[in-house]
Amino acid sequence: MAKNTKKAEEPVRKSGLFEYAPAPESPAAAGDIATSYGHFIGGEFVDSSGSEALKTVNPATEQVLAEFAQGTEEDVDRAVAAARRAFTDWSALPGSERAKYLFRIARIIQERSRELAVLESIDNGKPIRETRDVDLPLVAAHFFYYAGWADKLDFAGYGSNPRPLGVAGQVIPWNFPLLMLAWKIAPALATGNTVVLKPAETTPLTALRFAEICRQAGLPKGVVNIVTGDGRTGAALTSHPDVNKVAFTGSTPVGRAIAKQLAGTRKKLSLELGGKAANIVFDDAPIDQAVEGIVNGIFFNQGHVCCAGSRLLVQESVQDEVLDALKRRMDTLRVGDPLDKNTDIGAINSAAQLARITELTAAGEAEGAERWSPSCDLPGTGFWFKPTLFTGVSQAHRIAREEIFGPVLSVLTFRTPAEAVEKANNTPYGLSAGVWTEKGSRILWMANQLKAGVVWANTFNKFDPTSPFGGYKESGYGREGGRHGLEAYLDV
């Protein structure tokens, strides 16, 4: 922060005369971060049975935030046992009472949303603008939405007396730590299940803070258990014999491994996996709106979004116009301190993820695609990646086929709607797609043809708890959100 004196010498940004002044959110708003954390089992914070500890770092500064436990098989065992014990009473509780606990949790999340947003930004690297305006409001909304279902399950369309499954083992990724927690825990509790949740090893802090919220809400002990650790802990949880339901959000390879692991068991499984969404821009689209949608589609959350619009399919006749406008817009994107309220693109979540993005973009260049990024300075420490555009991409290129999970957009072109559909569907994934055109009948035709669980027309990356989300093909099975999201936690 001693740089303030240098301010006058800084060059005027290309994007305009007036530079934004720094508008930092206070890291202190995140509340106290302990130096080390254990698990949350049976309503208590407990030490791990093992001695191994992992570190979670602030990806914007590389500073260690806290140590946390590498959950052992024994830890998982304890957590599942606690959830099993709690299940009897929790599932027998009238839905109207379960509802009130969920409403309480939703309210406490709202009350503490600034704290949670700042903590999320610090642990994850995503901009405060997004945690504050997107993640946290959606997290609270999910608990509100499913709270209302808890005493109305007879009306959900799954028969007159739908039953919970038992103990749910839930493993979530690092890209939306609290939101994924809400997607998993809210419907599970509403339907009368108890849960053991494992947050990602790079972002455990907000899940552990959520455990405190469960305590504040007076949630019965053992209904929610949080066990931290890496993939080994996750595997112990998903393969635990006393887990009745497994819910996983993450990469397709891991999802595939879990599906294999669960073959031949009676455990119910839902998977939200990878994607390689096509964002399709027709020549009659409102270009400025489309460019905003393209930017939101791929640079939201540093591109760490399974449904990110990572393949831009632009109609050949407007390619130059769209790309010029897109580059102009990308020039204005502000990369840097996630806690600055003006930051558009924060830090890449981890060194490992940065390495993967770097490797795949290098492959893009090596395979002949043309790379472009706006000129912007990146901080010296932390994990950063400039918003990146690849043109001249063919369908065979790795950057057009593999999920990059970073701020990297591959541009392909098409001439006819049929060709757009053909290219959009030419992937083993099927999570999401975008369509930009002013022609209503074309939107509906495209929406019909696209093999994707979510189709955003003239918008992108919109989420809502009432709205089912999930993929076709190798993007996984089951839906989260909405009435459909209840099915994953009911014996139907």
Place this chain on the structure above:
Amino acid sequence: MSETSTRLDVLKTYKLYVGGKFPRSESGRVYEVTDSNGQWLANAPLGTRKDTRDAVLAARAAVKGWSGTTAYNRGQVLYRVAEMLQGRREQFSAEVAAAENIGAKKATALVDAAIDRWVWYAGWTDKVAQIAGNGNPVAGPFFNLSVPEPSGVVGVVAPQAGYGHSFLGLVSVIAPAIATGNTVVVAAAADAPLPALSLGEVLATSDLPGGVVNIISGRTEDIAPTLASHQDVNGLDLTGAIASDGSGAAAGLEASAADTLKRVIRPELDPFAQDWTDAPGTDRLLSFLETKTVWHPIGI
């Protein structure tokens, strides 16, 4: 096959049903199908892995047309199947009686139930979107609609056991999958494939486009693993995969299906106890559907 008649019966050469045609097996081989007393009934084609792959190709080719037709039209076609079966009631009763070693009366009741099941699913084609779809009241100015769509190609291991499995059970697994716009490749019950192969003849004359249903007889351990591992199969119904070990066993097939993240229906804990006359419900109808949610802004 009356003993006292001087007239020699004309026996049927049973064939596979693939892509709307009746090919012999690529293997050039057949296997003996017998009744429960070991009495020879007929030879059935010994369908192979290659036959199964050909059938998947046919099923894939049929997806676009079948899923693209209107739900109303699909209902008409399914009802047409019931109509055509009605006229062949006696033939199927005889085949079911022989396949399951039951009396003519019971067999006829099972065939009638199977015909009625086509009628039940015919009525579902244009209603499933109404019970599985949703308008979603999102918090913002958006039009937001969730609609069900077929998964694509479904591999079906037909029931091998349970009361009524050979025909009513078969219909109970095929009809819901195609009612929603999927196409199927069916591994017929290995020991009782004749009603299934005859069903192919009915389907071929029921306005059902070729390739929507493909029926393979043969060893389940050849056909089922091919379906489970096939890259171009989207769903797998393991109802008939009841062997506790070997390559036709359910757990192994499910593990194989995980490579391509197929949607899987697991077999009942005790498939032998399954009574196919039970009311079907909507489970099978909904198992091979995807929910697609479409968003659009609202504004002027």
